[in-house]
Amino acid sequence: MTSSEAAWHVAGPVCELYAQGALxxxxxxxxxxxxxxxxDCREQLTPTADSTRLHAIFAEIVDRIDAPRANLVERVLxxxxxxxxxxxxxxxxxxxxxxxxxxxxxxxxxxxxAASADxxxxxxxxxxxxxxxxxxxAIAYGSRTDPVHELVVxxxxxxxxxxxxxxxxxxAVSVxxxxxxGAFVEDRSAAAWQWLLPALxxxxxxxxxxxxxxxxxxxxxxxxxxxxxxxxxxxxxxxxAMFGGLxxxxxxxxxxxxxxAAFVGRDRFNYSGGIWK
Amino acid sequence: xxxxxxxxxxxxxxxxxxxxxxxxRHAPWLVLRLGRRCADPGLVDEAVQDxxxxxxxxxxxxxxRGEVAAWIWGIxxxxxxxxxxxxxxxxxxxxxxxxxxxxxxxxxxxxxYGELGRALSRLSPELRSVIEATVLDGLTTKxxxxxxxxxxGTVKSRMVRARAALREELx
Amino acid sequence: xxxxxAIGLVRRFHRTTAVDGATLNITAGVTGLLGPNGAGKTTTLxxxxxxxxxxxxxxxxxxxxxxxxADRLEIRRRLGYLPxxxxxxxxxxxxxxxxxxxxxxxxxxxxARHDEVRRVLDMVGLSDVRDTKIRKLSGGMRRRVGLAxxxxxxxxxxxxxxxxxxxxxxxxxxxxxxxxxxxxxxxxLLSTHLTDDxxxxxxxxxxxxxxxxxxxxxxxxxxxxxAGRVWSSADRDPAADVAWRTExxxxxxxxxxxDGAHLLTPTLDDGYMLLVGTPGxxxxxx
Numbered sequence: 196m197t198s199s200e201a202a203w204h205v206a207g208p209v210c211e212l213y214a215q216g217a218l219x220x221x222x223x224x225x226x227x228x229x230x231x232x233x234x235d236c237r238e239q240l241t242p243t244a245d246s247t248r249l250h251a252i253f254a255e256i257v258d259r260i261d262a263p264r265a266n267l268v269e270r271v272l273x274x275x276x277x278x279x280x281x282x283x284x285x286x287x288x289x290x291x292x293x294x295x296x297x298x299x300x301x302x303x304x305x306x307x308x309a310a311s312a313d314x315x316x317x318x319x320x321x322x323x324x325x326x327x328x329x330x331x332x333a334i335a336y337g338s339r340t341d342p343v344h345e346l347v348v349x350x351x352x353x354x355x356x357x358x359x360x361x362x363x364x365x366x367a368v369s370v371x372x373x374x375x376x377g378a379f380v381e382d383r384s385a386a387a388w389q390w391l392l393p394a395l396x397x398x399x400x401x402x403x404x405x406x407x408x409x410x411x412x413x414x415x416x417x418x419x420x421x422x423x424x425x426x427x428x429x430x431x432x433x434x435x436a437m438f439g440g441l442x443x444x445x446x447x448x449x450x451x452x453x454x455x456a457a458f459v460g461r462d463r464f465n466y467s468g469g470i471w472k
Numbered sequence: 473x474x475x476x477x478x479x480x481x482x483x484x485x486x487x488x489x490x491x492x493x494x495x496x497r498h499a500p501w502l503v504l505r506l507g508r509r510c511a512d513p514g515l516v517d518e519a520v521q522d523x524x525x526x527x528x529x530x531x532x533x534x535x536x537r538g539e540v541a542a543w544i545w546g547i548x549x550x551x552x553x554x555x556x557x558x559x560x561x562x563x564x565x566x567x568x569x570x571x572x573x574x575x576x577x578x579x580x581x582x583x584x585y586g587e588l589g590r591a592l593s594r595l596s597p598e599l600r601s602v603i604e605a606t607v608l609d610g611l612t613t614k615x616x617x618x619x620x621x622x623x624x625g626t627v628k629s630r631m632v633r634a635r636a637a638l639r640e641e642l643x
Numbered sequence: 644x645x646x647x648x649a650i651g652l653v654r655r656f657h658r659t660t661a662v663d664g665a666t667l668n669i670t671a672g673v674t675g676l677l678g679p680n681g682a683g684k685t686t687t688l689x690x691x692x693x694x695x696x697x698x699x700x701x702x703x704x705x706x707x708x709x710x711x712x713a714d715r716l717e718i719r720r721r722l723g724y725l726p727x728x729x730x731x732x733x734x735x736x737x738x739x740x741x742x743x744x745x746x747x748x749x750x751x752x753x754x755a756r757h758d759e760v761r762r763v764l765d766m767v768g769l770s771d772v773r774d775t776k777i778r779k780l781s782g783g784m785r786r787r788v789g790l791a792x793x794x795x796x797x798x799x800x801x802x803x804x805x806x807x808x809x810x811x812x813x814x815x816x817x818x819x820x821x822x823x824x825x826x827x828x829x830x831x832l833l834s835t836h837l838t839d840d841x842x843x844x845x846x847x848x849x850x851x852x853x854x855x856x857x858x859x860x861x862x863x864x865x866x867x868x869x870a871g872r873v874w875s876s877a878d879r880d881p882a883a884d885v886a887w888r889t890e891x892x893x894x895x896x897x898x899x900x901x902d903g904a905h906l907l908t909p910t911l912d913d914g915y916m917l918l919v920g921t922p923g924x925x926x927x928x929x
Contacts, residue, residue: 214504216508230541232542342732343730345692346724349719351747
């Protein structure tokens with residue numbers, strides 16, 4: 196086989212035929228093998244290609260590279276029917292913050308202490324668990340903790356909706372983390388769910404208050420009041436009574452009322468959205 | 473003019489312009505070459521997209537050996553196979569195409585492959601496509617099977633027959 | 644059509660009155676809000692950016708009143724805002740951050756939104772670094788990211804708070820260029836305490852001090868307010884409000900010129916300083 200390698204290149208007409216698919220398969224294979232190793236002949240092929248098509252392909256490539264990686268949680272949310280941009284907002288809520296992690300850790304400690312089925316410890320868990328999502332909500336929105344808050348306020352996106360989205364993210368993560376912890380607290384594992392409605396009620400009240408005062412201050416006030424109530428009622432009631440069926444109904448009513456109040460006052464929130472007035 | 477290796481190194485460092493240049497150099501031939509193995513241009517487009525997204529993400533992993541074009545082809549043909557597995561189009565019937573082999577091309581074949589080229593062209597399309605997939609495209613028997621839509625065992629037996637036929641022709 | 648019409652804006656914080664009767668009449672083109680630090684520029688801009696409520700005064704922007712929730716929403720849809728310290732979400736790349744703001748600006752369709760993000764990043768020259776984390780960028784580039792997010796959606800009104808502060812001269816020149824380009828076909832209102840910035844890009848200037856508008860006009864009109872009040876002398880003239888040594892060794896004096904003084908052609912700086920910074924400036928401006 197004699198091939199003068201230095202001289203063999205793909206001539207113009209052969210390029211055209213190759214691009215049209217009109218070459219004998221063996222010759223085409225020969226062209227391909229050569230092109231794989233010869234930059235000049237690759238250049239020869241370039242004009243034969245459909246530039247519109249190549250541009251369209253590149254636009255898609257750029258978009259795929261640019262697109263912030265939709266992580267697992269986003270995809271799961273979208274699978275459940277959540278709109279893509281809302282899923283994105285949910286996922287980028289600044290959840291991992293030291294203050295909030297401390298709150299979760301405190302809950303853990305209480306739970307571990309309560310594993311001994313001591314009634315006081317159970318009460319401790321039920322009192323502290325709702326504070327964890329509350330702390331999360333407090334830091335999920337507002338100028339103290341959101342470095343981009345000015346831009347958020349100036350943007351058209353509904354502020355209360357954004358707060359709700361972030362609060363939902365916080366609550367969801369809280370439930371996922373704390374519920375299994377709660378199951379350890381007692382054999383009954385009623386404690387695993389008895390903290391949920393109180394948490395919802397506290398969050399709802401905080402949201403309603405956030406329309407008038409700074410959300411961090413509101414959360415602090417609500418949390419402190421809650422603890423005061425629990426401690427005060429402890430004197431005369433058992434944990435079972437304080438968190439039993441009737442109490443759960445009361446929590447639910449509080450949550451709904453606070454939610455309605457928040458809805459009614461939403462325009463107020465939309466203006467200064469947490470900026471101290 | 474930067475070499476392909478230099479461009480690829482820049483891409484590994486996140487240089488978008490180098491990436492665009494690399495695309496301009498290699499997308500044209502890749503589209504054509506993949507187009508000869510798959511009749512559906514939509515699938516080819518998607519395979520090319522997959523390829524360059526992979527190039528962007530894996531640029532660091534090129535071992536520096538051989539041609540960048542060969543590396544890109546290795547990625548490209550496997551992406552095409554992945555796409556084909558999900559959605560198999562109508563297979564191209566090579567034999568149905570009109571062969572316009574001018575005198576010049578005959579000479580080219582003779583010059584480049586000489587005896588081998590002529591022997592290859594006398595093989596049946598089935599045997600030849602197996603040789604092309606394994607030898608030229610660098611695929612494993614399993615991958616060749618996926619590309620051509622035949623079982624790996626068939627690939628192996630056809631290769632044996634092809635080699636035997638070629639040996640007969642050339643000896 | 645007037646983009647912004649503000650009369651007698653007032654805004655108090657606890658015991659301080661940050662804005663005390665600011666009056667503005669802003670139309671298309673680039674307008675500079677010029678004043679010393681603490682003059683109330685940032686507060687005024689925050690009111691205009693619908694981030695703060697005004698205590699009193701009338702305000703109409705793009706034909707609407709931001710006190711009204713529905714109007715406020717419409718204003719926000721046509722507004723781009725770059726605050727003084729924009730801040731950014733930790734751990735975000737340039738693209739992710741601008742994409743996030745675009746979502747907040749109601750760009751819900753992913754592909755269109757990404758195309759828009761690419762467009763604004765192109766405009767500010769950050770296309771090559773869109774995968775870089777913001778915390779790894781220099782201050783100048785971060786500010787450009789801020790400008791990019793303000794340009795999302797091609798807003799009719801751009802509000803920029805001290806956009807060039809902290810820049811070196813080269814960065815400042817580049818940024819001015821970007822702002823000039825961005826200003827074409829739009830209303831741009833930017834605040835600064837640097838007179839050479841306004842001289843370079845602003846067609847109109849609003850001079851503000853102690854929360855009040857003291858002058859509105861073109862750069863040459865601002866300079867003209869100092870006519871007859873700038874003179875040269877061999878030594879510092881005690882009659883001058885402000886005086887400093889110039890390159891030729893003589894002194895440039897501002898204030899009430901004595902008879903027979905060697906008057907100089909006033910510059911924008913002279914006008915600005917007399918309007919704003921010197922003792923007795925209140926009487927001068929009256």
